[in-house]
Amino acid sequence: MLIQSTSPSLKNIRDKVEAGKRLSLDDGLLLSDEKTPLHEVGALANFVRERKNGNYAYYNINTHLNATNICVYRCTFCAFRSDLREAKGYAMDDAQVIARGQEAVDNGCTELHIVGGLHHQRKYEWYLELVRLLHTNFPDLHLKAWTAVEINWFEFLTKKSVRTILEEMREAGMGSMPGGGAEIFHPEVRSRICEHKADASKWFEVHRTAHQMGVKTNCTMLYGHIENAYHRIDHLIRLRELQDETNGFQVFIPLAFHPENTGLSHIKKPSSLMDLRVMAVSRLMLDNIPHMKAYWIMLGIGTAQAALAYGADDLDGTVRHELIYHDAGATTPELLTVDQIRRLIVEAGREPVERDTVYNRIERDPANPSKWFLGEPITVGA
Numbered sequence: 001m002l003i004q005s006t007s008p009s010l011k012n013i014r015d016k017v018e019a020g021k022r023l024s025l026d027d028g029l030l031l032s033d034e035k036t037p038l039h040e041v042g043a044l045a046n047f048v049r050e051r052k053n054g055n056y057a058y059y060n061i062n063t064h065l066n067a068t069n070i071c072v073y074r075c076t077f078c079a080f081r082s083d084l085r086e087a088k089g090y091a092m093d094d095a096q097v098i099a100r101g102q103e104a105v106d107n108g109c110t111e112l113h114i115v116g117g118l119h120h121q122r123k124y125e126w127y128l129e130l131v132r133l134l135h136t137n138f139p140d141l142h143l144k145a146w147t148a149v150e151i152n153w154f155e156f157l158t159k160k161s162v163r164t165i166l167e168e169m170r171e172a173g174m175g176s177m178p179g180g181g182a183e184i185f186h187p188e189v190r191s192r193i194c195e196h197k198a199d200a201s202k203w204f205e206v207h208r209t210a211h212q213m214g215v216k217t218n219c220t221m222l223y224g225h226i227e228n229a230y231h232r233i234d235h236l237i238r239l240r241e242l243q244d245e246t247n248g249f250q251v252f253i254p255l256a257f258h259p260e261n262t263g264l265s266h267i268k269k270p271s272s273l274m275d276l277r278v279m280a281v282s283r284l285m286l287d288n289i290p291h292m293k294a295y296w297i298m299l300g301i302g303t304a305q306a307a308l309a310y311g312a313d314d315l316d317g318t319v320r321h322e323l324i325y326h327d328a329g330a331t332t333p334e335l336l337t338v339d340q341i342r343r344l345i346v347e348a349g350r351e352p353v354e355r356d357t358v359y360n361r362i363e364r365d366p367a368n369p370s371k372w373f374l375g376e377p378i379t380v381g382a
């Protein structure tokens with residue numbers, strides 16, 4: 001027996017995990033059951049995490065850019081969106097976009113994380129030219145831009161195909177895509193939290209097309225609201241199926257629901273124990289996705305550190321200008337310094353590795369840390 005675990009009910013799952021075999025829907029439900037000891041689920045996930053990523057824990061140096069918070073949709077879980085006439089509504093102009101890019105470069109960032117609202121008065125060209133403006137001025141900054149929901153909105157605006165839009169975005173400078181907009185795919189839940197936006201089949205069409213073009217993407221799941229364990233496992237299995245087909249997802253990020261200032265503010269934020277269980281079950285079910293991100297902004301620092309022993313191998317970035325979670329009540333800091341994020345990883349018993357957006361190792365010149373270059377390839381695991 002490789003994995004220390006005592007529950008007889010987990011024997012079958014333990015055998016499968018040790019043999020690298022795929023877990024079923026029923027396995028996922030058993031692992032999600034609160035009666036199944038969390039530390040044993042964690043030990044199984046940690047086994048897989050170390051098999052895939054050794055002792056490494058990745059981070060990057062990044063900045064967020066939410067070009068607008070004005071949005072045609074009204075997802076019930078969202079505190080970030082605004083109407084045009086509300087005082088908090090904004091849309092960045094070119095000078096603000098350039099200033100954000102310059103600040104990123106000055107701070108040694110390798111990535112800009114770009115997501116936002118769907119502004120009914122902005123044309124597709126505004127979104128496209130924003131990418132081009134950033135890429136022209138800061139060609140070394142990787143632009144991780146637009147969720148599948150935004151691409152679907154551009155489709156509606158232009159009547160162009162998903163492929164044409166992605167080709168135009170790539171030509172303008174988009175490097176990869178974030179995983180947002182996935183929420184919960186099952187229609188029983190999706191119809192109640194984000195009725196009008198891209199449905200599951202559209203979300204998958206956008207990611208499949210990106211993967212077929214060689215564009216790497218991330219994937220997410222928003223949990224801890226009105227969904228149940230069945231909806232979560234169904235969601236993970238759908239992601240696993242596309243990954244079997246395309247191998248284009250690089251990391252999964254479970255997103256813990258933050259209720260403040262949302263239409264679901266009566267629901268309590270998920271507990272740290274639920275956060276750890278969702279992370280561990282995700283690691284176990286998504287056997288074909290290389291990385292699991294414990295997004296510290298959302299989990300809180302302590303839970304994110306603990307998650308590095310429950311399946312996660314990535315903490316996301318140093319982050320600047322995060323709005324989506326802070327609008328919804330996150331109490332985490334606005335940013336971490338490189339020293340802080342590395343120390344958190346070391347304190348959790350892991351080896352920090354700076355990566356770029358697509359998981360190349362990054363090295364820095366100690367005399368001039370804002371200067372970076374690609375390091376040796378990262379080679380671990382199955």
Ligand code: V47
Binds near residue numbers: 218
């Ligand atoms: O789709 C919005 C989520 C997503 C709330 O790819 C909320 O590395 C919890 O795409 N409580 C957008 N979640 C953010 C996103 C993302 C985030 C982190 C990493 C990556 C990546 C991508 O944010 C939305 C939705 O699922 N969200 N409001 C809320 N109140």
Ligand code: SF4
Binds near residue numbers: 071073078116197
């Ligand atoms: Fe708009 Fe995105 Fe918020 Fe939904 S989650 S309301 S699409 S900004």
